[in-house]
Amino acid sequence: MRKIKKVLVANRGEIALRIIRACRELGIESVAVYSDVDRLSLHVLSADYAFSLGAAPSVESYLNIEKIVEVALQAKVDAIHPGYGFLAENADFARAVEDAGIIFIGPSARTIELMGSKIASRQIMERVGVPVVPGTIDPISSIEEARKVAAKIGYPVLIKASAGGGGKGMRKVADEAELESAFRTASSEAQASFGDSTVYIEKYIENPRHIEVQIIGDTYGNVIHLFERECSIQRRHQKVIEEAPSPSINDTQRKALFEAAVKAALAVDYYNAGTVEFIFDKEGNFYFLEMNTRLQVEHPVTEFVTGVDIVKEQILISEGARLRRDLKNVSCWGHAIEFRLYAEDPKRNFAPTPGKISYLQWPNGGFVRIDEGVYEGWEVPIYYDPLIAKMIVWGRDRKEAIDRSLRALFDTRIEGITTTLDLFRAILRDQDFIEGNFDVSYLDKRLNDLIKDEAQELLPVLASAILESYREKLTVQDNDMWKKVARLESVGGCV
Template sequence: MKKILVANRGEIAIRVMRTAKKMGIKTIAVYSEVDRHAPHVKFADEAVCIGPAPSSESYLKGDKIIEVAKSLNADGIHPGYGFLSENADFAELCEKNDIIFIGPRSKAIKMMGDKLAAKDAVKDYNIPMVPGVDHAVTDPDEAIKIAREIGLPILIKAAAGGGGKGMRIVEKEKDIENQMKRAISEATSAFGDGSVFVEKYVTSPRHIEIQIMADTHGNYLHFFERECSVQRRHQKVVEEAPSVILTPELREKMGQAAIDVARSCDYVGAGTVEFLMDADLNFYFLEMNTRLQVEHPVSELISGVDLVELQINVARGEALKMKQEDLKINGHALELRVYAEDPMNDFLPSVGNLETYQLPVGEDIRVDNGFEEGMDIPIYYDPMLSKLITYGKTRNEAIQLMIKAIDNYHIKGVQTTLPFGRFVCEHEAFISGNFDTHFVKNYYSPSLLESKHKAEAEIAAKIALKQYLKDQKLLRLPN
């Protein structure tokens, strides 16, 4: 593989290109008109505009991307995450055009992309499942019957997608019909498929996921777990590896379960198997993401591997050189997704110009970044600016370094999740490890963040006044 096209934008495009360049592979960037001057365009060896700003007219145009790849003699296409990364038709289109899709085969993407098909595929491996049904439900009466069997609360969930869309938690039987209609409507709008299924809602859940890698020679590896329980609107904001609650025995059990999920669909490449864990440390299969995850850096830091490099090696037919026993957890890593969102206003997107944009630097601080000072935040895409990752020998070291890195990340012009990240890192529930996916609901409010800001500002003002008075006193002293 001498040249690859990266079918993405922002920080993930640059992340993939860095590894490709390290491996001596040329890179091609694709970009929309609004991204003409974006950093990923400058970073690549070649770059081609593929259409107007909306992703439906640019980054989601699979046929156009294939056309560019063929015209510039690309050997492979890396989809990053989002956009076409879990599009089975696009993976198939690459295969038909003799271009290597740096990801799983289309069959696995299709199977794991449908949550009901995924549940069906893994049932022969005795992987724990959340109580519920394994078929699409459209009749509210049937949903009520299921709820009576498995007990409330229940979760109504879109079969064809994720990201919190088409998902409803229902605590009372009288609300099932209305919430089901809303879930079906949202799922149809978001994924073009209104299929929903019903399962028991796990109270106080933790979101634990396992990073796996598989090659074409029948080798499967897992790179331990990530804790992704700090979320807003069912989407992750803070991730870490490893999890504070897993014992070595539980880690091994979950790792093997993740590998079995991968085996169930003849998986190839990097993937993530997601589990829910209840308060008694019982874990349940949730879904498989058939791509590189946003939070993959924390796994890289604790295991000492470059997952993108392994993806490329596997895609060109190489066997994984390491064995499971070679992999060991070393230290602790933390990631904060730096979104252009306002944590004081329900995390709504904050568009504007990056008047100031200065990244923190230092040992064990990594920033996977896609923006530069002076750039506007496009309204057309996910509002993530970068990922701030810190590493320490211990969890506490990683947390303290994250607080320091947040303080040295200077952004003006838009609101970001940086203050929220600091709030999380300083909260007793997070520090103790005693938290779940309800962290935001249970502990966070804009007024708490505001009062914290005020208290810090008052302390800073008192320190400054004390120093000023000290300086004045020194100036008045006779020579």
């Protein structure tokens, strides 16, 4: 056991603040790091210590392993929490931290490496009996072989480049007639893009649902699950709304899913918090997609339905603690939904909208949590992820969580930059969403309906009222009145 007294948070924005808050509750000092444009970022203002990393571009700051380790040594921290993104799943970083004699709050470098490899992780999962998308990751060398494999797993299939990524060298094949030309183009594209023409075939899962399982393990080989999260509302393959529990699976599927997730984690000696991602097809079959070896953006959803503070558990596990016994008996109670507030314009294909936040009001009231990375007057920089905050709402059931989310959004205002707020308001009123009737294609299919302009009869009235007040010609006497009210209230009087 090594007591952690000081933690460097190698991240920025809302997640850095989230981790700093956990440290503060544990009586641990926090060290923020920042790039030149982040000197006045909220995570810096919240930290006990702050050190400069360098210029704004991530490669020179938040991705600079050498510099971060140097700062950590200078600040004499016991541990580094990587958050998500940036260096969170970088095995070299985890190794560099450990080599410097500092605790890396996360799994081992070896585990990060194994799960970072598409091929290695798939082989491990197949070996321990976690379902993977049917197919083969052995290279397919000829069209005859491709035909045989495709017929065995059934159309439609996906031809993928072994060295691939980003959709390059990837072809969907609907039936055998398409196979030959798809096989050739995928191979040549793979050769052109990666210098390696090797391709493999797997079953194409049309418009699946994305459901993942939060797991947590200690360094003594104990792994538990903290239930699932439904994450099918996505844009550009990135999650926008997540919820727990999933509205679309039954308890039998749920049990099988949890068993698979724990099995997956045990297979790679996983410790600390992690997430096993699965896809569900229309028939309710699920397949291993990948494992995220870090804290997940949407972890608060799980925190709301379980009452577990995942970040605090991460720190305790890194100190060498065993999983607390009560964690093994955690139940899932009620329903939680998370909304990722992006500085993006859904009407312009989610183009980023950096800029100054001129007015900001977060919702209060019960069962609403804001994990924020910005404040009024802060200028959202152009260099980093457009996620500015997350709103998480809890209800006794899904309906109450939806109603409550709408109420919370009623009180939320962000001016100066365009955000995804209006999109959330529209989704929460959409019948398909309300009924839980969606998959990963939901936003692509429904976006235009959800963002369409509506007439607002009152616009001229609103504009006139604003213009008048903007000219500051209004209400000298009423402002005085207002001050008077405030004075009276402060001395307990009444008007």
